[in-house]
Each structure stands twice: as structure tokens, then as C-alpha cells.
Amino acid sequence: MGATPPILLNNVGVRYNMRLKKKRTLRRSITQASRFDAKGHFWALRNIDLEIKDGETVAVIGGNGAGKSTLLMTLAGILAPDEGSIAVYGSIATLLHVGAGFDDELNAEENILLVGAFLGVPASAMRKKIPEIIDFAGIGDFAKSEVRTYSSGMRARLGFAVATSVNPDVLLIDEVLSTGDASFRDKARDRMLELMQKARAVVYVTHDLSSAKAFCTRSIELEGGKIIADGPARSIIDAYEKKMRGTLR
Amino acid sequence: MSIGGGCYPLATMATASLRLTVGRPRRGPIGTIAETLRSIYQRRRLLMYLTVARVRQDGGNSILGNFWLILDPAIQLAIYYFLVGVVLNRPQANFPLFLFAAILPWRWFTMALSSATESVRGHDKVMRQIAFPQIVLPLSAVAASTTSFFFGLIPLFSLYLVYPDRLTSWVLALPLVIGVQVLWTLPFAIMFSALNVFLRDISSLVRHGLRLGFYVSPALFSFEKIQGLLAPYPPAHLLLDLNPMAWILNAYRDLLYEGRSADWGALLVVALASIPFSLLSIYLFRRLAPSFVKVL
Known part of the structure; x- marks a missing residue:
């Protein structure tokens, strides 16, 4: 195999213990029951497999609460994964x-x-x-x-x-x-x-889709804490825009 | 960083030029403590800057500025002097010195613990932005209060101008007692700062605990007097004997007021007893640290 990629995530999951966070009732009411496990933990991210190679600029898109910020904080080493493994090489700026x-x-x-x-x-x-x-x-x-x-x-x-x-x-x-x-x-x-x-690697979370299309080589779409689309920025973002317009109508 | 599923080989595949920055496997208790101590040493500058910022905060927005560092303990002494010396009429020879020798270190202990308890919680923003060894936060709180304790020594030593006979060369042994107090302040500071993230109640409990501690420590009265008072109540007496601050305050008073040697054997025991607590608190902090950001 070639050089180690700067970012490599293997089946990563990050969960929040809702008993410690006060937002329990609010979050529960949202139709995200599938993201709670038997113990009442809320999985902000689950089963994330992601490899980012040298020179890639990745736009992360998705709705509110999809897990975008949690993903960035995990990559930065601010949050530790509760399952799976993560490896980030080199100096990090957030x-x-x-x-x-x-x-x-x-x-x-x-x-x-x-x-x-x-x-x-x-x-x-x-x-x-x-x-x-x-x-x-x-x-x-x-x-x-x-x-x-x-x-x-x-x-x-x-x-x-x-x-x-x-x-x-x-x-x-x-x-x-x-x-x-x-x-x-x-x-x-x-x-x-x-x-x-x-x-060597950029991960860019944004709602500004036109700038994402302009800057990024690749895009992943998160929904409900999972990666639901991954590919060249232009095609992924175009598909996402089309989907968003569809839901608005 | 914690890694589940036993996927450790990743760490060994490091690209030659770049080091692994996120995703180091979790270590055992000794490894965790050693790693934490190393990270504190590596971030000693951060510790210094945070301490300077905190010391400045106290004098910050005021006309007298950092002069408060000296004025504050002096005013506190005056109040206690008035309360205990004049109102309660409990005259001890050279009472202001007797009082100050113990109140000043107790004030340091109180300041260190109350500011350390809030230290992690108060830095939630930066913790969400940058990964850094969060243990420097309670440590800087202790360091800042230590600085203000040293400024408090100025009014204390000024008292020797009034009572010159009380000044002996035993004063030179003061750093030893100060060192023992630091050893006992650190584990409490580290532990409370971590627990307060999860249980807000900790900061109230610490506040009341410290107030209670003030009265069961020989701060306002002499050690012998409290021992005599508590003699009929064995459990309370045991509490006093187990209170490291009681021994430490007594040592201050021996050196600064009585002008005699402190009970060095007792102090050594107190110092050694702090070590397991310190290690335990560091380990506990490091294990809880990954959850801080999730809760805040």
C-alpha cells in the first residue's frame, strides 16, 4: 500500500450521554429515535469510515444536527471516539x-x-x-x-x-x-x-454550497450521524441542492 | 485518546515525516499519569500565561490595580482582628501576628480551591476549539493564588516592624511548609475542577466545606485550644488529626509566631500522604477529560 493518509477513520462512533446534558427532552422529541441506544446514549456519529488522502479538500455538508461539528471536533482530537479508531497525522489547525x-x-x-x-x-x-x-x-x-x-x-x-x-x-x-x-x-x-x-488535508464544514463547490475536491454528506454520500464535490453538492429544493416544495 | 476495538496497529504505521497527533491508544494508569505529567511540562508556557492573566484579572478593572494583592489580605486581617480580638475578646499575646500567620495560608488554600473548581468550566469555549492538556487549567488557578499569597507575605512581614522580638531565623524554613501546602492543594484542586464539570453542586459544596474547614482548623484559635475543645468528642478529634491543613497551619504558626521549630516529623508524614492523592487526582482528571467537552 502507498503512503499513510493524513486522516483515517475506522468505524468511528461518538456518543453523548444525555443524562449529563440537559437537552434530553428537546432532542428526544426530534424524530431521531434511531440514534439512541438501549442505554439512552445519543450517537452523534456512528459507523464512520473515512480516509482522506494527501491534497484532498473535503466539504462536509448536511442539515443541522447531522454530526458535522462533532466530526470536526473528533478530527481535532477535542472529542475522543467512543468506538472505532481514528488516526490523524501532522499538525492540526482548527x-x-x-x-x-x-x-x-x-x-x-x-x-x-x-x-x-x-x-x-x-x-x-x-x-x-x-x-x-x-x-x-x-x-x-x-x-x-x-x-x-x-x-x-x-x-x-x-x-x-x-x-x-x-x-x-x-x-x-x-x-x-x-x-x-x-x-x-x-x-x-x-x-x-x-x-x-x-x-495536506482540509475538512471544511459549511452551509455555503457555492463556495464549497469552488474550493473543494471532494464532498461527503452527513445525515443522522452517518455518511450517506461521498464523492467529487460538484456532483455530490449538486445532488444535495436538488434534494433540498425537493423538500422545500 | 481512547480507542475502542483494539485497533492499535494504526499508531505504528506513521508516515515517516509526520507524527500521529490524534488517535494515540489509551494507556494504563501509570502510563496515563506519566503522559499527563509530560504534557504539563511541555505546556509550561501556557501555564505561565494563564497564571499571569488570572493574577491580572484580580487587580484588573480597579483604580488601585495590583495593589489590591497586598491590600486585600491586610483588610481581611483587620476584620478578623476586630472580630476575634476585640469583640470576642480573646487576647493572645501579639494577637495580629498570631492570627495572620494562620489566616494568610488558609486564605491561599481557599482561593486556590474555589478558583480551581471553576477553572475547567470557565474555559469551555477554548476547550471546544483547541485540543490541549486541560489539566493546566486547575494548575494555573493554584499558581495564581500562590502568587497572591506571596504578595500577602508583605503585610505579614510588616507586622514584624510592630513585634520585632517575634522575628527569628525559623522564618527561613517557611518554604518547606509552603511546599507541603502546595502538595495538598494540588490534588483537591485537580479533583474538584474535574468533578465540577459534571456536578455543578461541587462548587457550592467546596465553598461550604472550606468555611467549615476554617473553623475546625487552627486558624482563629491555637491548635492546643481546639484539641482541648474537641477532646470529649473522639470522632471530631479524629477529624482534626486527619486534617492536613491543621498540621500545616500549626507549622506556620510555630515558625512565624512562636519562633520555634515546627513538628517536622508530622509535616513529613503529611507531605508523603499527599502523593497517592495527587497521583489519583491526575489519573481521575485524565480519564474524565475526554468527556468534558461533551458535557459543557
């Missing part, structure tokens, strides 16, 4: 919730180092990136002020700039292109495309 990890009492530079430390990037490497990050985020004069004084747009821009300052092997994205104003959105889009090209 763009899941932009701006997570910031501390209000620290200024921009200190927050950059803090997020770098959360990510496990050495301080010396992170320090070199500070001017570039601040420049990209357009923070300028506010670099020495505490983040609590920032507007929500500045926060989001800084968060995006920090999260995309690394060069990951595996890039996991959960719909973050809608950050900031129009001019920043274009800049962010360019930065994302650049990162996507450099990364």
Missing part, C-alpha cells in the same frame, strides 16, 4: 470558534502568545509572527490595549488572524468566512485559500 482562548485582561500581543501556547506553538516562533498577525487583523493602535476594550469586529479579526497564522498539515474549518466587514472578508477568504492550498 477554525471552529474564532477568538476562543482570548483573555480579556491581556493585550493583543499577550493574547497571541496565549493562543499560541494553547496550540502548542513554541513561544519564539509565535513571537516572530506577532507583527504580521497584528497587521493582518488591522488592530494597529490597539495592539497594546487589553482585548476587553476591543469591538466585536476587532476581536473576530484578531481571532481569525491568530488562528490562521500557523501552517498546518491538517486544516479543519467550521464556517468562519463570515468574519468582519466586507473588505476583511475578502482578505480572510484569500488567506483561507492560501492555507487550504498549503495543507
Whole structure:
């Protein structure tokens, strides 16, 4: 066999114990009874077999609650699978919730180092990136002020700039292109495309089907925690769009 | 990371250039503890940044800023002095020093545990974004309260200006007692922070437990006095004997107030007894950690 793929999932299942989560009654009422097992665990993902090869950019599509975010968090190592096995090789960058990890009492530079430390990037490497990050985020004069004084747009821009300052092997994205104003959105889009090209594997969760068609080489559709379609992005997304239009009518 | 189904060979097929980042097989208790300790060492910078941020939070939005680090314990002392020394009229020679020698370390213990208990819960956002060893969260809470304890030593040592005869070279042995207290603070901090994710009630229980602990520890009264009071009630007396903080506070008072050697044998026992608790708490935390994000 050839080189090991950057991402390999084997019969992966992730479940939530609904007794610990308060959402029990709400979720139960939704017609998803098949996703509960005998013990009352809710399986957000089940029987996922997935191999992502070098150079692939995979769009994950599907309705709300299909398991898209759970899949990304599992790939990032934030959630551990409850069954099956997972292997992800290389450095990982996640763009899941932009701006997570910031501390209000620290200024921009200190927050950059803090997020770098959360990510496990050495301080010396992170320090070199500070001017570039601040420049990209357009923070300028506010670099020495505490983040609590920032507007929500500045926060989001800084968060995006920090999260995309690394060069990951595996890039996991959960719909973050809608950050900031129009001019920043274009800049962010360019930065994302650049990162996507450099990364060995990209998994991109989105509801923006046209951008998924434009960026991605492959697409998988999730429904009820299972992969129901997998193939070239264009054909899978076209079929999905057709299906969605059908249900609306 | 936990892996079911015994599919371990994946880990050995690593591409030469890239290391496996997600999907390492689960290890036994000793391996888990060793791995956790290693991850703490690797993320020592994260620990440092989080600690700095937390210390700053306390002084943050105020006019006096970090001066509160010194003012806060001093005011607390004044209140207790007034309460116990003046209102209850329980005069002990050089009472402020007697009181402060034990109240300051107890305050440290309380701050460490209450902030550590909330530490994991309070970082739910970043835990959903980045995979990192979450054990640094309670550790940074302990480190931050330790910093503020050191600032509290400033008003404590200022008291020697009023009572210069009380200052002896036994003060130099203080780091040993501080070390023993750290050893006992860590396992509680780690354990409570993990349990509080699943049971919100833990933080209330910790708060009330600490208040109770304050009165059954020799903080306001001398060790001998409490021993005498509890002598008719063997179970309560046993509780006092088993309370590591009682021995630790007593040691502080020996060094800082009485100016004599502490009971080093007892302290050594207390220190050694903390080790199994620390290891257990680390193991427990690591086993519960994969479920944190699912619950929060």
C-alpha cells in the first residue's frame, strides 16, 4: 500500500450521554429515535469510515444536527471516539470558534502568545509572527490595549488572524468566512485559500454550497450521524441542492 | 485518546515525516499519569500565561490595580482582628501576628480551591476549539493564588516592624511548609475542577466545606485550644488529626509566631500522604477529560 493518509477513520462512533446534558427532552422529541441506544446514549456519529488522502479538500455538508461539528471536533482530537479508531497525522489547525482562548485582561500581543501556547506553538516562533498577525487583523493602535476594550469586529479579526497564522498539515474549518466587514472578508477568504492550498488535508464544514463547490475536491454528506454520500464535490453538492429544493416544495 | 476495538496497529504505521497527533491508544494508569505529567511540562508556557492573566484579572478593572494583592489580605486581617480580638475578646499575646500567620495560608488554600473548581468550566469555549492538556487549567488557578499569597507575605512581614522580638531565623524554613501546602492543594484542586464539570453542586459544596474547614482548623484559635475543645468528642478529634491543613497551619504558626521549630516529623508524614492523592487526582482528571467537552 502507498503512503499513510493524513486522516483515517475506522468505524468511528461518538456518543453523548444525555443524562449529563440537559437537552434530553428537546432532542428526544426530534424524530431521531434511531440514534439512541438501549442505554439512552445519543450517537452523534456512528459507523464512520473515512480516509482522506494527501491534497484532498473535503466539504462536509448536511442539515443541522447531522454530526458535522462533532466530526470536526473528533478530527481535532477535542472529542475522543467512543468506538472505532481514528488516526490523524501532522499538525492540526482548527477554525471552529474564532477568538476562543482570548483573555480579556491581556493585550493583543499577550493574547497571541496565549493562543499560541494553547496550540502548542513554541513561544519564539509565535513571537516572530506577532507583527504580521497584528497587521493582518488591522488592530494597529490597539495592539497594546487589553482585548476587553476591543469591538466585536476587532476581536473576530484578531481571532481569525491568530488562528490562521500557523501552517498546518491538517486544516479543519467550521464556517468562519463570515468574519468582519466586507473588505476583511475578502482578505480572510484569500488567506483561507492560501492555507487550504498549503495543507495536506482540509475538512471544511459549511452551509455555503457555492463556495464549497469552488474550493473543494471532494464532498461527503452527513445525515443522522452517518455518511450517506461521498464523492467529487460538484456532483455530490449538486445532488444535495436538488434534494433540498425537493423538500422545500 | 481512547480507542475502542483494539485497533492499535494504526499508531505504528506513521508516515515517516509526520507524527500521529490524534488517535494515540489509551494507556494504563501509570502510563496515563506519566503522559499527563509530560504534557504539563511541555505546556509550561501556557501555564505561565494563564497564571499571569488570572493574577491580572484580580487587580484588573480597579483604580488601585495590583495593589489590591497586598491590600486585600491586610483588610481581611483587620476584620478578623476586630472580630476575634476585640469583640470576642480573646487576647493572645501579639494577637495580629498570631492570627495572620494562620489566616494568610488558609486564605491561599481557599482561593486556590474555589478558583480551581471553576477553572475547567470557565474555559469551555477554548476547550471546544483547541485540543490541549486541560489539566493546566486547575494548575494555573493554584499558581495564581500562590502568587497572591506571596504578595500577602508583605503585610505579614510588616507586622514584624510592630513585634520585632517575634522575628527569628525559623522564618527561613517557611518554604518547606509552603511546599507541603502546595502538595495538598494540588490534588483537591485537580479533583474538584474535574468533578465540577459534571456536578455543578461541587462548587457550592467546596465553598461550604472550606468555611467549615476554617473553623475546625487552627486558624482563629491555637491548635492546643481546639484539641482541648474537641477532646470529649473522639470522632471530631479524629477529624482534626486527619486534617492536613491543621498540621500545616500549626507549622506556620510555630515558625512565624512562636519562633520555634515546627513538628517536622508530622509535616513529613503529611507531605508523603499527599502523593497517592495527587497521583489519583491526575489519573481521575485524565480519564474524565475526554468527556468534558461533551458535557459543557
